[in-house]
Amino acid sequence: MKDMTVEATLPGSNCRQKVAAWAGGRGGFMKTAWLKKLMTVPNILFVALVCLQFLPDRRTDESAVLYQLLIGLLGASYLVYAHLGRGNERVQTAGDLLSLVFVSLGTWQLLTVKLDVLDKMLFPSPALVLDLFIKETPAALKGAAGSLEILLVGYGAALLTAVPLGLVSGWVGRLKRTATPITRVLGPVPPTVYIPYAIVMLPTFKLSSMFVIFIGAFWPVFINTLNGVHTIEGRLIDSARVLKLGSRTMITKVIFPGTLPSIITGATIGLAMSFILLTAAEMIGATSGLGWWVKYISDFADYPRVIVGILYAGVVVTVIMFGFDKAEKHLLRWRR
Amino acid sequence: MKDMTVEATLPGSNCRQKVAAWAGGRGGFMKTAWLKKLMTVPNILFVALVCLQFLPDRRTDESAVLYQLLIGLLGASYLVYAHLGRGNERVQTAGDLLSLVFVSLGTWQLLTVKLDVLDKMLFPSPALVLDLFIKETPAALKGAAGSLEILLVGYGAALLTAVPLGLVSGWVGRLKRTATPITRVLGPVPPTVYIPYAIVMLPTFKLSSMFVIFIGAFWPVFINTLNGVHTIEGRLIDSARVLKLGSRTMITKVIFPGTLPSIITGATIGLAMSFILLTAAEMIGATSGLGWWVKYISDFADYPRVIVGILYAGVVVTVIMFGFDKAEKHLLRWRR
Amino acid sequence: GAADRELKRFNVGYLASTGHAMYFIAKEKGYFEQEGLDVQLFLFTNSGEGMNAITSGKLDAGSFGTAPPLLFIAKGADITIFGGQMSEGHGLVAKPEKAEQFKDLKNYRGKTIATVRLQTGDVVFRGGLHHTGIDWKKDVTIKELDSPGAVLEAVKKGSVDAGILWPPFLTLAEQQGLKVAKLSGDILSGHTCCRQVTLTSKLKANEADYVRFMRALIRAHAFYKTTPDETVDITSKYVKIDKAILKKDLYHGNLYLSPDPDKQMVIHFWDYMNDAEYISSAKKVDAYINTGTFRKALDGLIREYPNEKDYKALKAAFRA
Amino acid sequence: MDTRGIIFDRVSLSYGRQLILENIVLSIDEGEFVCLLGPSGAGKSSLMRLLAGLAAPSSGEVSINGERVAGPGLDRGIVFQDYTLFPWMSAGENIVLALRQAFPHQLGWQLREVAEEFLDLVGLDQAFHKLPSHMSGGMRQRAAIARAFAVNPPILLMDEPFGAVDAVTRAKLQDLLLQLWQREGSERPKTVVFVTHDVDEAMILASKVVVIGMNPGRVKEVRTIDIPRPRVRRELYRNDRFQLLRNHLIELLQEDVMSELSSDRTVCPPGDGI
Amino acid sequence: MDTRGIIFDRVSLSYGRQLILENIVLSIDEGEFVCLLGPSGAGKSSLMRLLAGLAAPSSGEVSINGERVAGPGLDRGIVFQDYTLFPWMSAGENIVLALRQAFPHQLGWQLREVAEEFLDLVGLDQAFHKLPSHMSGGMRQRAAIARAFAVNPPILLMDEPFGAVDAVTRAKLQDLLLQLWQREGSERPKTVVFVTHDVDEAMILASKVVVIGMNPGRVKEVRTIDIPRPRVRRELYRNDRFQLLRNHLIELLQEDVMSELSSDRTVCPPGDGI
Ligand SMILES: Nc1ncnc2c1ncn2[C@@H]1O[C@H](COP(=O)(O)OP(=O)(O)OP(=O)(O)O)[C@@H](O)[C@H]1O
Ligand SMILES: Nc1ncnc2c1ncn2[C@@H]1O[C@H](COP(=O)(O)OP(=O)(O)OP(=O)(O)O)[C@@H](O)[C@H]1O
Ligand SMILES: [Mg+2]
Numbered sequence A, B: 001m002k003d004m005t006v007e008a009t010l011p012g013s014n015c016r017q018k019v020a021a022w023a024g025g026r027g028g029f030m031k032t033a034w035l036k037k038l039m040t041v042p043n044i045l046f047v048a049l050v051c052l053q054f055l056p057d058r059r060t061d062e063s064a065v066l067y068q069l070l071i072g073l074l075g076a077s078y079l080v081y082a083h084l085g086r087g088n089e090r091v092q093t094a095g096d097l098l099s100l101v102f103v104s105l106g107t108w109q110l111l112t113v114k115l116d117v118l119d120k121m122l123f124p125s126p127a128l129v130l131d132l133f134i135k136e137t138p139a140a141l142k143g144a145a146g147s148l149e150i151l152l153v154g155y156g157a158a159l160l161t162a163v164p165l166g167l168v169s170g171w172v173g174r175l176k177r178t179a180t181p182i183t184r185v186l187g188p189v190p191p192t193v194y195i196p197y198a199i200v201m202l203p204t205f206k207l208s209s210m211f212v213i214f215i216g217a218f219w220p221v222f223i224n225t226l227n228g229v230h231t232i233e234g235r236l237i238d239s240a241r242v243l244k245l246g247s248r249t250m251i252t253k254v255i256f257p258g259t260l261p262s263i264i265t266g267a268t269i270g271l272a273m274s275f276i277l278l279t280a281a282e283m284i285g286a287t288s289g290l291g292w293w294v295k296y297i298s299d300f301a302d303y304p305r306v307i308v309g310i311l312y313a314g315v316v317v318t319v320i321m322f323g324f325d326k327a328e329k330h331l332l333r334w335r336r
Numbered sequence C: 001g002a003a004d005r006e007l008k009r010f011n012v013g014y015l016a017s018t019g020h021a022m023y024f025i026a027k028e029k030g031y032f033e034q035e036g037l038d039v040q041l042f043l044f045t046n047s048g049e050g051m052n053a054i055t056s057g058k059l060d061a062g063s064f065g066t067a068p069p070l071l072f073i074a075k076g077a078d079i080t081i082f083g084g085q086m087s088e089g090h091g092l093v094a095k096p097e098k099a100e101q102f103k104d105l106k107n108y109r110g111k112t113i114a115t116v117r118l119q120t121g122d123v124v125f126r127g128g129l130h131h132t133g134i135d136w137k138k139d140v141t142i143k144e145l146d147s148p149g150a151v152l153e154a155v156k157k158g159s160v161d162a163g164i165l166w167p168p169f170l171t172l173a174e175q176q177g178l179k180v181a182k183l184s185g186d187i188l189s190g191h192t193c194c195r196q197v198t199l200t201s202k203l204k205a206n207e208a209d210y211v212r213f214m215r216a217l218i219r220a221h222a223f224y225k226t227t228p229d230e231t232v233d234i235t236s237k238y239v240k241i242d243k244a245i246l247k248k249d250l251y252h253g254n255l256y257l258s259p260d261p262d263k264q265m266v267i268h269f270w271d272y273m274n275d276a277e278y279i280s281s282a283k284k285v286d287a288y289i290n291t292g293t294f295r296k297a298l299d300g301l302i303r304e305y306p307n308e309k310d311y312k313a314l315k316a317a318f319r320a
Numbered sequence D, E: 001m002d003t004r005g006i007i008f009d010r011v012s013l014s015y016g017r018q019l020i021l022e023n024i025v026l027s028i029d030e031g032e033f034v035c036l037l038g039p040s041g042a043g044k045s046s047l048m049r050l051l052a053g054l055a056a057p058s059s060g061e062v063s064i065n066g067e068r069v070a071g072p073g074l075d076r077g078i079v080f081q082d083y084t085l086f087p088w089m090s091a092g093e094n095i096v097l098a099l100r101q102a103f104p105h106q107l108g109w110q111l112r113e114v115a116e117e118f119l120d121l122v123g124l125d126q127a128f129h130k131l132p133s134h135m136s137g138g139m140r141q142r143a144a145i146a147r148a149f150a151v152n153p154p155i156l157l158m159d160e161p162f163g164a165v166d167a168v169t170r171a172k173l174q175d176l177l178l179q180l181w182q183r184e185g186s187e188r189p190k191t192v193v194f195v196t197h198d199v200d201e202a203m204i205l206a207s208k209v210v211v212i213g214m215n216p217g218r219v220k221e222v223r224t225i226d227i228p229r230p231r232v233r234r235e236l237y238r239n240d241r242f243q244l245l246r247n248h249l250i251e252l253l254q255e256d257v258m259s260e261l262s263s264d265r266t267v268c269p270p271g272d273g274i
């Protein structure tokens, strides 16, 4: 469909010249170049997605106006973005992600609304999900705000304990040899097992929830930090030993920065763990929160809303991770 | 209590000689040295633990014979082990771990049987747990064998997909930029959410269980691999680029070994995740398996057996990890 | 006249179920406050956690099914059942073409049935099969799943022949084209579901509070009987599903709300749990059921409002 | 296709806002042996990276045989200043890996034989199975050199390759390099670009010396070394042309460094240059 | 306490089954400037690691001022062969980190000033805020040298410290090192152990040269260099004693390497040693 392909179907090179002439000399050339620039994968997918809208619906009870609007908006903002930051890596990434989104949306719509081959309860149409997404915004925002406290305290506590403990245990050989088997036995304990104990031992339900998040996020961060210490090059450690750095300087100025890449990976997984456990943590006497909401709703087999809840969780994680990324870029600027 | 301290309380050095003479010359010296060698932390804790047994019980309905036997056995085997591998690092680690075990057991027994300040249902005595541990061995072994299939397939599939995908995505900058936001959104999805979908899409319950394990183990391995690629030194990458290595050689001979430390960490966390999810995975129509057992029993609020189940899971993980450690030692022998 | 007193803080745990409507009414209509209680409702999505909160004293009262408290009693927890919540309401669903054969328990032999372990219906069906002479361990394949949603999907997909569910999932299942083939009430008529439980020590120490708590629930029951529309509105705040389903469950289904502890049925259920091999306990469960609290509350209310028909009906049904 | 050889056409390179190389114009004929001399930090390694295709110029163009350098290629072998071996492979495996890429049709044992032969040539006859972390600095450097020599590319880029070996081994390696360079003379001549800090080494090896100036890096002088080969080391010192050239180059180099090392702080007595 | 200085008392070192250093007996007086010469892979760096306390001898004992070396100490500064800076700190921060350990009572700005001064001395006056990954090889090496000089320990261990810098800078650094070494002469003399491959460098710097033989590493010869100081480079070449010593050392070194580089393969014309 690209103009290149059009040319290729014409035999001979003088033919090509004719076509160019026909296209109007220089102006024509510019016009095709312009067209060519528009012929990117996301744009083509966008057109395909728009065409898909004209197929007849089999699930007839839904309006797709909002959904179509969203697609239009996505396509348009990409066009603008791509135009502004031409040739930029970010534009490329945005295009790739958008293509992925378009393909998923297209398949999803095709299989649900258009062909209706999937179970209606488990697989709502994208239009319905979008509708719900907008309708549930206040509830989800309130829920996210409610969860944020539990998350931040639990996850924060996990980071604040697991990183120093991991650094020290990783650095002191004897501790490392002792800590490793402990992680083997305690790491795989389902955090939900601790719930009854947390309820009994801790004064409030909220603290119990925080504890569940804490314990879930702790192990990934701890294990990654513990093993990360070992990835520091031997010659750097020798260098530090020769300088006779004190333990504190050693940990903060050498071990910590050297382990940072691993710590950040651990923190990423720990954050995912926190969100996974949010549903379990908020089982404990909560009446709000994103996790509570998802669990509550999935207990009622309200899958469209479950999908919406997960989308919201994704949004929250992405926002939190955005801050993380900034910090990471800054802290690891010495690499490469 | 060490003989050093005894000496220190005697003033003057000729006094010391007297003591040595009194202790019987050379033989006496050897005797105190021998005593000194026995005065290690695990041994002292062992004695304390034995003394604890003579305190009166408040929970009277249990027999502690087996438990006392176990402690005796642990203490004795440590003595033998320490004697054989004197001054060895492994002995030190074993001693450290044993001290930890002794302290935990002592506290546990003190708070349950001896003082009875903890809830009897949630906090059974160590003797009771040991009793159950032995009594449930056949059930647990059968359960573990049943779970192993699900675990190996699910976890194995996660390793086999996440590692190559992570390597390729980490290596190709464009893929990495696209994959990172995807991990942000999909990583924190509670794997249990997939259960109804798995039931609908996959032919058997067992496959659904495996899928839950798979998805849970996938993300930690994938994220660790993805980020691990970036920890390879730039000069090594340059070196490989200059050799014009083909993509396959590049991935298998350079990227893979360079990322291996991170992959192994990810695999450790993934394995822990697999075990954590075993309870959820085996809730899909299973009637056996370690996870099913733990969940079943915790539904019945049979906490002593839950503890036993977790201990068994710990044993299984330790066994699996033992193989892992061997492989790791071999594969990473080039480090330091 | 109780309003001017200092309100007493009272923590109550509940599940998001239509059956707990009396809590919601008493809270929303201010009955708890009028009785001098500052009730905080805590939602649990897992009965086991709720029971832990009860036994650790973090909750003053709560209702988490019938099986879980009985289990905890069998395990030696010192808790007391002092009131009722609802009864019956569970059922077995199957695809319409298979529904007919599930009418008779005898036909269950050789079938595959999905269930969520320890829910009331599960106990009733297993006990029923036991009484019919079917060994559910051998003759029936029982698939235990983790959520009603999973049961529903498994039945719809045909991986199992039938599934045991409870409100509102029975209605939901019907909407999805399944049929309710057998009701739990047909097996054990009037079997209890969620019971009010608390620590025995708490009940002994503050019995007056519990009487007032039960008074509020009895008043809520009367409200439920007389004001369907508002009941549905109130319930929908706590159980977020379609109001039509709520209404059907509350008024046209086989779910019966009642604050009566129904001692005999609890004892019966205890036996069923023994039959279903969920417990094996020779304990006398009578000792863990307190009917006095309910009676005191009911008698007091009848004295104050001698004309209230609902109170009289409850009194008539009550057996100590 | 008529322009064989390497051409730097007004090449500049910046890292961020810092200009490293400015307007480099340089042509290296096919078959030449070029030595780059210049003070530390001048931009010699950066220039090598441009040639290797590991960095792209900020402006201008580097071309080889008329084609723009767009990335690394099998036509160029490079020995880095920090002689990088893959730490997870033994010295021999490192070489075999490189050989397999260059000679995909050879069998494994053939490649191993070649690897062993070249390890032998650099004096590492027993190091085939040694991991880099178990070798000394000089041994690692020699293994990296053996790797580059074994692949035998038409263009050889070497960045201070003999820095970490002793003087005697160094002389041997110089001779070996010269032999490899000349052996190819019959078919297609090999081009060598060689960075060194040792003026004598440059004069022994080079057919052309390029002096790089600093702040920013630029070509300060290009000088053909027309001393006839074989150049016997002991005799060179008695050669007048050699001495003249040598003093000239040292002076050139000194200029730059002098201005860099703020002269009032240096402690060398006057006239004690080198 | 009467035995000041470094003593190697029958020291052997093995890695696994491989014997690296065998029965090293060597004493270095306080205030001596010792150069270690030896072929690549002989065990010079290993010897330095023993001295630094980073490795423990398999048998025998290394002692400093009568005390056994049990680990690193602030009395010894070391410049590694691969000049390691912490990559996450700028050159300046690297030096300040080391200084803070050595001078815990100094204020931050004082340390920064000292760091800047020493960076200046090695010709890196503008590199205080540069990250190691943004510096050239020679610049990194000079920063590592500045770090060791700044801490100014009584014993300085330097493993091929000037390998990656150009000849002129090298001469300056040599002079700087000599000055630091001699300045201390008044109070407590500084001891320097210096590994190099450059015989001339050894002769300019050393008060004693130790030649290490290879396979396994052992002390082959200890020779006092009694050429008077200051040693002016240009004049040295006309000094007969210097020439004699130089040729002797080169021959000594050649012996070992010759036997290593299997001579039938080497390509150097006979007599073309160095
Ligand atoms: N970690 C190690 N494990 C095994 N062998 C090692 C290790 N480190 C060094 N060696 C071996 O010890 C020998 C001496 O190494 P060392 O680094 O001391 O040599 P060197 O004299 O410093 O050489 P160079 O001049 O090349 O730096 C070498 O043969 C090397 O292979
Ligand atoms: N990645 C980088 N980012 C920023 N600046 C850099 C980077 N790499 C090198 N430089 C700067 O470029 C200049 C030239 O570096 P280069 O490594 O090319 O020098 P060189 O001539 O090879 O020096 P040497 O002889 O010490 O190896 C130096 O001033 C250095 O600080
Ligand atoms: Mg360089």
Ligand SMILES: [Mg+2]
Binding pocket: D136, D137, D138, E044, E045, E046, E081, E159
């Ligand atoms: Mg060395």
